[in-house]
Structure formats: structure tokens, C-alpha cells
Amino acid sequence: MSKSNTILYLDGVSVSFDGFRAINNLSLVLDKGEMRAIIGPNGAGKTTMMDIVTGKTRPDEGEVFFDGQVDLTRHDEAEIAMMGIGRKFQKPTVFESHSVEDNLMLALKGPRSIFPALFHRRSAAEARQIDDILGVIRLGDKRHDLAANLSHGQKQWLEIGMLLAQDPKLLLVDEPVAGMTDAETEETARLLKDIARDHSVIVVEHDMHFVRELGVKVTCLHEGSVLSEGTLDFVSADERVVEVYLGR
Amino acid sequence: MILLRTLGLMLVFLMASLLPSNAAEADLRAVIAKFATGSGFSATEAVVRELAATGDPLVERPLAALAEGNLYIRKDDSAVFVGNEAGDSVTLLDPLSGESAGDAAKADITKIKVNNTLRRVIRDALGTLTLRAKDPAVRIAAADTMFKTPDAANIEPLDAAIAAETDAKVKALFEQARAASVLVSDKPEADKLAAIALIGARGDRDALSLLTSVEANAQGAVKDAASAAIASINSSLALWDAGQNIWYGISLGSVLLLAAIGLAITFGVMGVINMAHGEMVMLGAYTTFVVQQVIRTSFPGLFDWSLVIALPLAFLVAASIGLIIERGVIRFLYGRPLETLLATWGVSLVLQQAVRSIFGPTNQEVGNPSWMSGSFDVGQLAITWNRLWILVFALTVFGVLLYVMKRTPWGLQMRAVTANRRMAASMGIRTPWVDALTFALGSGIAGIAGVALSQIDNVSPNLGRGYIIDSFMVVVFGGVGNLWGTLVGAFSLGIVNKVLEPYAGAVLGKIVVLVLIILFIQKRPRGLFALKGRAVEA
């Protein structure tokens, strides 16, 4: 396999916690501009894989490359985020004591050191960007509300909005539609497909309708390695996948 | 009066003659009687030497009395007695049997005078005599005295004693004492070299000082041999010193373990920061004090049992206070560790002031029962009983706690609640009760730690303050939530502290340890034996 045209390249990655192998010889390749859905039962290692890519967890062995050449195992969270990998958590994490607008402002792409932040004044361009994102995530009328007061679905959207503000090359989205209504789910699928037009995206999701809606290649993880890969129809026809999901 | 006394004396003599007394005793009495006939120090000295030469342990009493100036001659019959001054009369005792021989006015008796030369002669004589004493402890003491004050004159009696000695340990000591004496005698060089080898093998500080004086005074091969022996003793003593420091470290470690082990439960297992932990220790110490006060005033015979009685009481006192704190304050603050820290700090201030108001701000005296006093030697190590008992106690408490946590249903529930509170609750475990009892257990253990610490520390309202930071350091260093980590943490901190002390001094050593821990926590924020994985970081 060549790394040259990939946005994310994992090869033979393993990590264990106190003897428990959370990720076991995992290999996964994501092409530039691709959107991929990852499914798998609880404990399959989906979140740990994201932890490894974003620098939160160091793998015991294996290669993790971003954009074909950057070895991600040598960098920490902040550096990886600055390179252009954005992450949405399983449980929506937004800054609850800040307004929606301030949440986006903190996420907005730009210098990340202390003194510019200390003397920062919001420019017209930034204000416009925030307005745009607020439009996309449909929180324009809530811009001055505290994030704590948003509904669960709105927090999910705000977090996606923060990802957009970061303008990363690769987005890792962990369970974006958990706790959403059907209408919201559809809306989110449309939004993600929109985003995928000029970004690479990995979506972890349990909701099969949503995955079908996305209509992209699916990877099924089980016990820390890839069980099956292909279209959703192919994967869901795979006997092993059925076995893992339904039991014998 | 005088008639009566004479009658009494005659009676005594009669009885004495009736008692089974052997020929040797009669001989001794004859020699003792010479004290009355001769005059001047030299005459007395001759008698002393004659008595000593008999080698009979019986002569110890008159010689010891003579050395203390308590040997008297009665003027009217020149009889010799041991006398005890009582006001202006003197109680007379028979010099050999020690039986009472009535009283005499001071004017009727003469004290046998002694000077320093004579005292030394007597002391040496007694040293020789005690070589034959029945009690091995007395013989050992005699050998020790002779070793420290070598004299060529000792060689002969020692040779005799060595020949007669059956106890191998005492015999070895006699041989060392003899070797010491050989070194100051004019024996040939070969003997001296052998003696140096023997003394060098003894290897303690007394041997060192003896050899140092030999090295200073001798020449040639003896001097060289002495220097070599000194060097070897020094290096072995350095090892013993290191051993002693490690023992001190282990001892400090056991104290730290005792102080921290309750915290390992409340902080390590429950995640509750209890800043009043030190005050629980303090309450345990005060319970001991109160128990001892009651025993002193009402049941003085039970004093040796005071700690045993105080243990369960201290546990109950501290555990109930802990229960009250948990039910009254901490349970409202679960999941808010920083607030818990502040609230329990407030509790600690209240407890301190309460104890200060009741017992006063000064140190209270807590006594050591007899089995915790004194010390014994292992090689060159001096080990005090109280430190040893505290070590044993700390390890016992640790073992019991480990058993409770790992092998009892309660321990299982405790671990279940800490692992996943909601899950445990849904499986029918009464989590509030488990919380309360776990906290009470941690507090109670702090209380019994207080009983032990009352033996080696000042019992004052500030007792707990001194332990709180150390205890937290131990738990954090060892790894939170891991009892074994606490054990290893306590002993390694204790040993590092004590090993550093000779180089850096007590205070600086402690500072160095604190700085090292601070640096260590930077490196391994979750301690030595930390859990890994997603759950921990979540």
C-alpha cells in the first residue's frame, strides 16, 4: 500500500491497557476527500482508534500517518489539531459556560498562542465566518445563549459547527446523531455529506439508517481490528458481521 | 541494752554456726577478719587481693561494700560487718550471708577507709570474681568491663575463666577480653597479632576504640595489623550504619504506612479528599491518653494492657466521628473533590479546636507500656521495641485491610461501588451505606494509627497536622486506589528520607523528598502503580 495519496494511514496498530488489547493489529486507510463510516459493537475499539489518531493515546506498536507523511505518534493533541484533524466527541463536549458564539470563536482557525488571544479583537472577517457557520448549523437565533442551555441535538450541531470553524482537513465524528430526532438525523446526514465535499471524514455511528443515508464505504471493527470492509450492503451481508452483532 | 544486743549477737552467731557452712566459708571469714588487724591502705589492699584470689563468689558482698565505703569494724570485738547508715546508727549485716546483725551507734564502729587506688583494685578483683558468677548476664557484663579496661593482670583470671566456661557465647567474650588484655601486656608479638585478629573480628565500636589506642601506641607489625583491622572494622561499621539507617527508614515507613493507610481507603478507594484525616489520627492518640488516665487512676495494674484496650476504643471513636462527617458533610459533595477538600479542612479545624478546648493546647503524656520500652541489639543495630511493635502493627493492619478488601463481601461491595456506582446500586448494593461504612473504616484505621503514633510522637491538638501532607504524598506516590502502592510508597519514602538524612540533615532531607515527589508526580501523575486505560482518563 502506498501512503502517498492517503489522508490517514494506519498500519498494524496495537494498544493495550493493563493487558486488555483495545486495538489489535488494526490497519485502515482513508483516501483524500473520502468519507468513511465505521461501525462495530461496543468495545470494538472505535473510540480508542480516534484517541490514537488525535494523539490522546500512544499506540504500543504500528504506524499512524496523516496526509501521507506526518507520523502522528510523534505529536500531541494540540499539534495534531493544528495540522488539521478535528474531532467531535461521542458525548457532546462544548464550553457550557460560554455562549454559542463564543464557542465558535474559540474554535475558529487562527493563531493559537496566548498573547494574540489576550489582545484579540474580533475582525469583520471572523464575524462573517461565525455568521456563516451559525447559518449552517441553524443556531443563528441562539448565538447569545449559553451552550449549557442547548438541547442535546443542538449541542451536537454546535460541536459540528466548531469542527467547521476549525476548518480541518480530516474530521473525526463520533456518533453525531445520538439522541437526535429522525428529522434532525436526516438533516445531519445532509450536513455531513455537504462537509465531505471538500473534507475527508470518518464517521463512527451505530444508527444504520443514518449510515445508509450517508451512502459511503463502511468499515466494521471488532475486538480492535477490521472485521469487514465495503459497501453497507456487502458488510451487512457478511456472516461474521451478523454474528458479531446478533450473537450466535 | 548492751546486754540485749550481745545476747542477740550471740544468737546470731549460734544460728550461723548451726547453718550448714562449709570449710571455705570459715576460711573466708578468717581472711575478712584480717581487715581489722592490719592498718593502712596497703594492708587493706593485701586483704582484698587475698580475698579475690579465693575466687569465691561469696566475697563479692564484702568487697562491693568496701568499695562503697560501707565496710565497718566494731570497736569492742573487731568483728567486720557490712553497714547501712540509718540516721546516727548503722544497721550491721553479716559480710558473707548478708543477714542482719543488729544496730550499732556510729561511735562504736570504724569505717574501713578506701582510696582510689584501692577502689580500682577492688573493681578489678570484682571483675575477676564476676567471671564466675552463676548468672551469664553478670559474666557477660564482667567480660565487657574487662574488654573496655584492659589490664595485663586480667589475663590469668580470664584464662582460668575460659577454661571453666561452658557457654560458648560467654567464652567468646572472655577470649576477646583476654585479647584486649594481651595487647596491653608485654606478651610476644605473635600473641598480640592473634589478639588483634580476634578483636578485629568482634568489629564493634568498642573494638574500634581499643584498636585505635593500640595503633597509637604500638610499632611495627602490631601497628600495621591494628591499622588493617581498624580499616576493616570501619568498612563493616559503615555497612552497619547503612543498615541502621535503613532500619530507621523502615521504621519511618511503618509510621507513614499507618498514617496513610486510612487515607488509602478514603482517598484511594473512594476518591474522597479527607483533610481531617490527620485529626482522626489525633483523636486516636487522645483516646489512648484518656484510656491511660482512667487506668492510672482506677486500675493501675492494667497499665500494660492500656494500648490493647485503647485500640478498639480508638477505632470506634474515630470511626463514629468519620461516620458523622460522611453523613453530615461529605455525602453532599460526592463528585466535587475540591469542595470536599475545603469542607473537610473546615472539619479538621473544628476538631482541632474542640480537642484544644477540652484537653488544653499542651502536649499530653502518653506512657509506654513495659513491653514497648527498651531496645535490643542485632549485630551492631540497635532496635527499640516500640518501633518494632509499630512496624509489626502497621503490617498487621495492612494485612487485615487487604483481606477485608479482597476477601469479604463488604470489600467486594466497596470495590463495586467505587468501580461503578450506578451499576452497583442497580444490583441492589446500598451505595450510601457502603460509602458511609467505607469512610468510617478509613477513619477508624486512622484512629488506631493514632494509638500507635501516641507512643512515639507528642500527643497534642496539632498531632494530625504533621501527618496529613506526608500521608497524601504516600498515597499519591504509591498510586491512588492501590493498597500495595501505599505499602511500597510508605516504605520507599521512609527509607529514602532516612538514607538522605545523614548527608542532607533532617529538614533538608525532607525538603529533598518533597521536591522529588513533586517531580515524580510530574512524570507519573497517577503514581507508581497507576491504573491505565480509557476509564481512568475519562
Added chain:
Amino acid sequence: MITGRFFAAGADRRIAITILILLAAAIIVPLLNLAVSPTSAFYIPPYIVALTGKYLCYALLALALDLVWGYCGILSLGHGAFFALGGYAMGMYLMRQIGSRGVYGNPILPDFMVFLNYKELPWFWYGFDHFWFAAVMVLAVPGLLAFVFGWFAFRSRVTGVYLSIITQAMTYALLLAFFRNDMGFGGNNGLTDFKDILGFNVQADATRSALFAASAVMLALAVFITWAIVGSKYGKLLMAVRDAESRTRFLGWRAENVKLFAFTVSAVMAGIAGALYVPQVGIINPGEFEPSNSIEVVIWAAVGGRGTIVGPIVGALLVNAGKSWFTGVLPEFWLFALGGLFVAVTLFLPKGIIGMWDSWRGNAKAMRAAAIAEEAGTDSDAPPPAKIVRSAATTPGAWSASGPEPQPAE
């Protein structure tokens, strides 16, 4: 929304008023002490000036702690160390000013050094005969310690109670160190018997008034700076780190640097407080490093309301006034009162006085708005009451009126 803005204006106005009051006190109190006849009803006796001056230093210390605890969730139990270091730097200057007027009359060596048989001045005492040098050290020493300590601690992600415990260990280690005679800082007795500051007698009423004014002005300045910091984008970041540290990392922010800056600024503020404190009380000794002192500072901030700028000042003044009263009237009960205060505040007043005031006002407003809405027979104009209470907390000065408790991130 409008209500929210109104409250924002309210909090800002509160801060502005605090600054004005402090500046006014800096002028009026010295005037009433120096220019008014002692028989007048308006006369402020010198001891009150000294006492309140001391309280202002405590208030500055509490504000410094609040910057890291209230706004960044770092519960430092070692801020007393920065305070004491600032105090020692000033104390060393004051010692050098004694010159040959000491008991031993040595022009170079302070009395305690003569007493301890020092032959010459230790190198770290050089320069302290100049006020400017001491002033720089007042800022630099606590700042540097905080920077180094924080650099290690934050980089290795020591958070929450672990951080609290090692800050406590830090001040404890310093306590032990400063108790040592060989450290060259006067050991047990510390530094005292000061004579002059900048050529003025420290005991004189005019000097005391000037020190009071300096404390008030410095506190006002600190309030302004803190206000500016927490109002900036950096301030928002600071609170973001407090609430969700790992989120900020995944956004590319270096949470450790964010914390380090606040910690260092806070330590410098604490150092200034200590430096102003020492000439007013006339002594600095290792007791100031006692961990219990640092924890007491926490309760000042908690009583007034952490995460607010005015709160810690109010708290420091109230608790210390209470302490002075208690130790005068019922000395036995002071520790009971303080201990009870710790428990009561954490259990019943987690937002502190200012926070409670804001909630209460927010509730009252909300109820009034609801009542008006009901009267008018419409319910669309007025947002639901609960929302209003929440949005009361959008103000940077009063966030803790609602929203999550500051918790260690991760």
C-alpha cells in the same frame, strides 16, 4: 437576551464601582487620618488604617487565587507561598534599610546574621539595598517559581486534587526551608524591626497612610487587569480550559500554556500583595508559608464568590474582619467559626455571596418578568423564566451564578 446584556452591564458596573471605591478610599482614608483632628467624628485612627491596609493585601491575594481557581479551576493550596516570597523580597529591602541602626550596629549585615556569625552578606542578599531591585524581585521570584512549577505540573497534566496536593507540598517544603537558620532568611524569627521604607519611617502615620493608599491603588489596578484578562478571548479560553480542558486541546489550544500564563500572573499578584503586606505589619516569618494560611485564602474567595472579581475582595474583607472581631472577643471560638464557615460555604453557599446575590436578583427579575407577561396576557415576548436565570450568567464576572461547577478537566 436583553436581560442578559443588562446583567452583563450590571457586573461590569459592579467592577467599575469597586475600582472607584478603592481609588476613593486611597485618597479619603489617608485624609481622614492625617488632616482631621483626632477629636473629630470623622477621624480614622492609625490602627484602623493599618488594619484595613492589611485587609486590602489579603483581598489582593484572594483575587489572585480567584484568577486561577475561579476562572481556570486550578485550586492552588500554595498561594500563600507566592505571597510570602513577595513579602520576603520586600522584607530583605527593609532589613538592608536598617543599616547600622540594628542592635549590633553592623552597617552591612542584618542583626540575625551577626547573631548567627555570618562573616559576609550571602550573595542572594546583594542588590536588596535598592528599592527598585527589591521591587523587581517581588515580581520576579514568585513569578519565576510559579512559572517553573506550573511548567512542570501543567505539561504533565497534573490536575484537580493532585495539583492541589502538590501545591500544598510546595509551600510546605518552602516552610521547612525558611525555618532553617542556614537559609539566610532569619530562620524562625524571620525579618523584622524594620525602620525605613524609601527613607520614611515605617511606623509613622503618614507612611502607614501612604502604604494604605498604595495597597488600595494596587488592588484597584489588579481588579482592572483581572477584568481585562477574563473579558478577553484569552479569558474565555481560560474558562473553556476550566470546563473542558481536553476539548481545548482538540481545538489546537495548548491548555498547559493557557494555565501557565494565568498561574504566573496570579503568583505575581500574590507576590505584590505580600510585598505591600510586610511593611504594614512590620514582620515576615516562615509562618506565612503554613499550608493552613494558603487554604484560608481559598475560603475568602469561596465566601465572596469565586469566578467573580468582586467576590474574593468582599470575602477577604468580611472573613478577616470576622477574624479580628473573634480573636478580640472570643478567641477560643475563631477556629470553630472558620471551620464552620468552610463547611457551610461549600454546602450551602457554593457560589459565594456575590453568586447568591446574582441568582437571587436573577430569580426576582425573572419572576417579575413572568408576572408582567402574565398580566399582559402574552407569553411570547418574555423568554421563559428559567432561561433568564441562566443567561444571567453570561456575564464574565458572574458565570458561576449557574452553569457547571469548576471541575478539573479530564
